[in-house]
Amino acid sequence: MSTTDRKWEALIDNLKVSRRDFVFTSLAAGALSLTPRFAGAQTAKPYKLGVLLPSTGTGANYVENAIKGIPLAVAEINAKGGFLGKHPIEIVYRDDQTKPDVGAREAKSIILNDKVQTIIGTYSSAVALAIEEITHEHKVLHIAATSNSSKITQDNYSPYTYQFCPDSNMQSGAVVVAVSKMVKKNNWKSYVSIGQDYEWGRDTHKGFTTELVKAAPQAKEIKQLWFKLGETDFTSYITAIMAAKPDFLFGAIAGKDSETFLQQAGQMGLFKRVPFPGGLISVTELRQLRKTLPRGIIGLARCPFFAHLKEPLMQKYIKMHRAKFGDDNYPDDWACMHYDAVYGLEQAINKAKSIETEAVVKALKGATLDTCRGKRTMRDCSNQLDVPSYVGEVWDSPDYPFPIYKPDTMIVVEGHDVWTPKCEDVEKLKKKRA
């Protein structure tokens, strides 16, 4: 083991005990000192990789593993000498606090001061949209690995922005596909909808019902329930759902409200009586709520490791992640998507044979990348990676200390089956940039 490796080990060991933010700053400082293992390889200009993710604010819980995971992927590439074997990667990490104006400010700061060539991030779509303005203006590559508003790649399209997670249209489309399959399979006839009473909730509900009428007309909506944002007591809604005795429940609930609803509905035994497909249940929830998460509920995931166990890259991530962060610590959706972003960037650089941003951006256009989700291609008109969404039943697996989706219930909906709208309409949506 070389001295460098030991230094690295020491840094990674720190990860386990210290707070993630400390880690990242020390890693950012330490990444450059990780000289390539090949003594003979000549080191050229380092590659500055900006990472904007929240370590405070609402998104912090989700991206914790991504924040810890990116340095691992970077260390692995740096062990080979960095990008193209000669450009060691230096991480510049900033906390975007899940606030758009902070994200925009930090993006400016790391572009102008640290001269980052790529920014990977972020959790909140609003923050991603604010950052996109800055990266576009400064011609810096922007990889949105988890924020998934379709606006990022459609209305606000920028040739410098690439999306590595299924966008909001693809996710809600996947729920419709999965639910209509379940409707047919289980011969469901009625459902109740519950949603957050504001534009997003109403929109999601409308999108779902209009699509479902086409896909599975036999399912009839028998009741609509709307609650105000930030509702803390769902009792009356839950009893109303139970009283209506629907075959399934559709929910347009996001964020904190979703957590509250799941908890209270679980306690009242709603999910034992009424199936509830479509709520976001990523590996993060599966691990953290392993005791309380009601079994049998139907969740939606973005990049669950157990769906791609045969993929060599996924096997590598799992091994790498568990080796560093403990056996129990499987990479969650958010970590996986960020690993894909880092290795996707590496592949684009290899293809371009250059670290120059314009060349890399060109190489990513329409590129087919090796990811933990298999070979995936960039959609030409919107730079959206063709990645699936996953719907499945929460189930106790004998193989893991936490529940996963039951394999025979899991429906993997391919991105290109549900990405909307059509390319010609995406072109119409795109706002011209000055």
Place this chain on the structure above:
Amino acid sequence: MNADDNRGRSRLYAKYGLSGPAAVVLLFFFLLVPLLPGEFWTIVSTEILILGLFAMSFNLLYGYMGQISFGHAAFFGLGAYATAMVFTRFKTVGGEISTPDFLLSLLAGPPAAALGALIVGFFCVRLTGIYFAMLSLAFGELLFYIVFSWYSFTKGDDGIQGLLPPLFFQDAVHYYYLTLAIVIAALLVMWRITESPFGYIMRTLRDNQRRAAFLGINVRLHMLMNFVIAGAFAGLAGALWGPFSRSVSPGLLGWQESGIAVFMALIGGAGTFVGPLLGSVIYTLLQAVVTMFTTYWPLTIGTVILLIVLFVPGGVLGLIEQRIKSRRGQAANAGHEAASGTGKR
């Protein structure tokens, strides 16, 4: 100490209080900022000026009228959104905006914020102290949620992007000088207001409302006027923010943004005219530097506020003022003690 050297400064001090020399020093540095290497410090200084104007508008309520508002960012955000919406409307199909249209869109901010302040203020000025603070917070959050939820009008929680100013003002230095000119003009107007009879009525309201009422002053009307003026200046700051940041989002109206103005006023010295601007210099610079090294920004600023509140309750300018007064008091061997926070502005 050489008396001759100090005569000029002293005269400035005698006429304008500590704000005079402080403003001169700040102006000197602000004019020279673009000479610093790299765009970054110019951008940080633009932020200092915009947030400084916001904090000073807040101080019209806090320092001068004696009421603390936790919802002042609502007017900052209203100004930002009004400008953003007009800006978007003015943009050509190609996504560009002409310079006159851009400047016109900036003008949309203050009236929109003033209108919001008129409505909110109508209710708030009926109360004082903690009730005023709570009601302002409630209205602030109400406006935040309206902007956050009204997708068809405000674009909801995504915010509005694409606020790229015309080519000339895309240059950080040009935008900086534009901001500097507008902020200086705004501060001159604000200074005029605070030194007018109206400004002295505000001080009276701060010190003794009941007495002011006995003197025949229409307390509510004057408070409302001040509330609207403060809102309009916050709106002007907000108007400058959108094109500076290239986007606006509902968080600009939220209580955390209001907190920034409170922090700045406390750090710089709420008892002085220029104090909040100095607070903005300290707060914004500290943030720009601290976030380069650590993600513990909230902890850092929390500690700073704690220390200020515990040890320097008058803020940085308040402390300096106290020192000067106590030194003069000793020098003249006069009996007057330094009174904190109520001196010349």
